Amino acid sequence: MYTCGLTVNDVMHLGHARAYVIWxxxxxxxxxxxxxVFHVSNVTDISIDDKILRRVNESNVSFQQHVNRYTQLYLEDRLKLGIAxxxxxxxxxxxxxxxIDLVQKLIEKGFAYETDDGVYFRISRFQSYGSLSGVARDRLEAGSSGRVSxxxxxxxxxxxxxxxxxxxxxxPYWHSPWGLGRPGWHIECSAMAMKYLGESFDIHCGGEEHVFPHHENEIAQSEAVSGRPLARYWLHVxxxxxxGGKMSKSTGEFVSVRDAVEQYGPLSVRVFLLLxxxxxxxxxxxxxxxxxSKHADKLGALWAAIQHFSVKGQPFPQTGEDRLLMQLSQSRSVFEEAMSRDLSTPLALSAILKLARETARHLDNHGSISKDTAFMIHVFLKTVGTVLFGDLVASELEQKQEGVFKDLVEFAVEQRDKLRxxxxxxxxxxxxxxxxxLGMVLQDLSGSTIWRRVHRGNRESQG
Ligand SMILES: [Zn+2]
Incomplete structure (x- = not known):
């Protein structure tokens, strides 16, 4: 699988994050x-326009330092959202x-030619040009092909x-048979996809803005050389x-992943993007x-309860748990059906939330869950939950706390139970x-108290 990654000129915004979370x-x-799955996702660290060159000059760093910094931030932001x-x-x-090798092959085969200012792909030589996007060749107009200046x-x-x-x-420049210069954007993905995945692979992903011209051009460049389909499936977010307007840096409408995570917490942001x-x-x-945020909080409450009763619950299924177990198996089948139907994340998410609601209802009525049932829900969340929430299942939901921290909170909860x-x-x-x-939410049940840590944004949304 090949996914088009970020052009590292700035921090990642939520529009990009949507695509990366979906992939x-x-x-x-x-x-x-x-x-x-063998997944290749490029980092476009060559994107040079006047605006970037001006920024680089003003900030007194080299072009390489500039892109290194944003590459680092990009990889950090992915991890923040639980993206593997x-x-x-x-x-x-x-x-x-x-x-350079790929461009040379294209020239040798007559698909490319050199001019005063660069090397170009001759689309009239590639008969099926436009087959992905449906853009007709004779309707191409100046400026319509994206990054062509x-x-x-x-x-x-x-x-x-x-x-x-x-x-x-x-x-900035590199040496080539055509003098000093730099590669075009499209050739980058063709060259790297073919290097790591071969001439023909299964899935190619990107955003809807990539369909034309980026992916159309990738197909032309790769297939002109190989004669084989570049990818079997194309998915576009x-x-x-x-x-009502497109979210982009150029219009100044720009919400960074960093700001959103700071405000709402990583899980709420990820849930938002899956809705x-x-x-x-x-x-x-x-x-x-x-x-x-409310959904994320329900998921947090479900995890806290499951972790609590996985340790402290009764050994065997208790009264009323059959309904909970039925919901568990229903949630799994609804999840699988939804995901197999072209990745319906809203439906898949609702299947997990239904289990969270049923668990809360069960706790209201019965006050506890058996160890066995808690374990089964635990396995469900580790498998199904991880598909949707990625590494946030471990980092955000399980809330693996340092031993002393956990002991101190439990000590405080015990003291409170004693006072009550x-x-x-x-x-x-x-x-x-x-x-x-301090960010700890307590939930009193008949016979025990469950605690969990909540993100600042969720605390505010609860209030
Ligand atoms: Zn690409």
């Missing part, structure tokens, strides 16, 4: 089904030779796209929009964020409030 869910679901690293994250700057006057046909750009003074099917346009709506049994309710309340102030 993470896809990878994990394929693995859940028993497939072995791909098997390879190839950097464009480390694969210049592979790109208006000063690329020297090409034969308006739709021809650049494979290698000869550098102007002051621009639709845009995340703000007030809309990937082939539907999604809008950045505060109300939907609040809903996501002595009917010193005011003192007991004081302990609860102090713990809440």
């Amino acid at each position: 993470d869910v896809l990878t994990r679901y394929l693995e859940y089904l028993g497939y072995e 690293p791909a098997n390879v994250h190839p950097l464009a700057t480390q694969h210049i030779q592979e790109m 208006k000063d690329e006057y020297s090409k034969e046909e308006v739709g021809d796209f650049v494979l290698w750009k000869k550098s102007k003074p002051g621009e 639709r845009h995340l929009v703000l007030d 809309t099917h990937y082939r539907k346009t999604m809008s950045l709506d505060q109300d939907v964020f609040k809903t996501a 049994s002595e009917q010193k309710y005011n003192d007991a309340d004081l302990v609860r409030k102090r713990l809440e102030g």
Whole structure:
């Protein structure tokens, strides 16, 4: 599987994150089904325009330092959202030779030609050009092919796209048979995908903005050389929009993953991104964020209860647990059906939330869950939950705390239980409030108290 990664000019925004979270869910679901996935996701660390060059000059760092910094932040932001690293994250700057080789092959086969300012792909030679996007060749107009700049006057046909750009003074460059310059964006993905996955592989993913021209051009470049289909399946995530407009850096409408995680916590952000099917346009709506926070809190409460009763529950299933077990098996089958139907994450998510609601209802009525049942729900959350929430199941939901920290909270909870049994309710309340102030939420059941840590954003949404 190949996914188009970030152009590391700035920090990741939620529109990018939507795509990366969806591809993470896809990878994990394929693995859940028993497939072995080899995932390659590039880092575009060569994207040079005037704006970036100006920023680099102003910030007094080298171009390389600038992209290194944003590459680091990009990989950090992925981890924040529980996204598993791909098997390879190839950097464009480390694969210049592979790109040059590919361009040379295209020239040899007559699919590319050199001009004064670069090397171009001759789309008239590639008969099936436009088959992915449905863009007709004769309707290509100047400027419509994305990153092709208006000063690329020297090409034969308006739709021809650049494979290698000869550098102007002051621009970063690499050596090539065509003099100093840099590769075009599209050749980067063709060269790296083919290096790590071969001439033909299973799945290629990207955003809807990639369909044309980026993926169309990738197909042309790769298939002109190999004569084989580049990928068997293409998946594209639709845009995340703000007030009806596309979310992008150029319009200044830009919500970074960092800011969103800081405000709502990683799990709420991930749940938010899964609430809309990937082939539907999604809008950045505060109300939907609040809903996501509530869902994340329900999931946190479910985990806290399951962890508590996995240790402290009665050994065998108790009265009323048959209904809970029935919901468990129903949730698993609804989840699988939803995911197998073109990754319906909203439905899959609702299947897990239904189990959370049924567990809460059971605890209200019966006050406890047996160890056996808690263990089965635990396994469900570790498998099904991990498909949707990734590594956040371990880091955010399980809340693996340091031993002393956990012991101290449990000591405080025990002391409070003691005060309550002595009917010193005011003192007991004081302990609860102090713990809440530190981000610990207590839930009293008949016979025991469960505690969990909640993110600041979720605490606010509860209030
Ligand atoms: Zn790409």
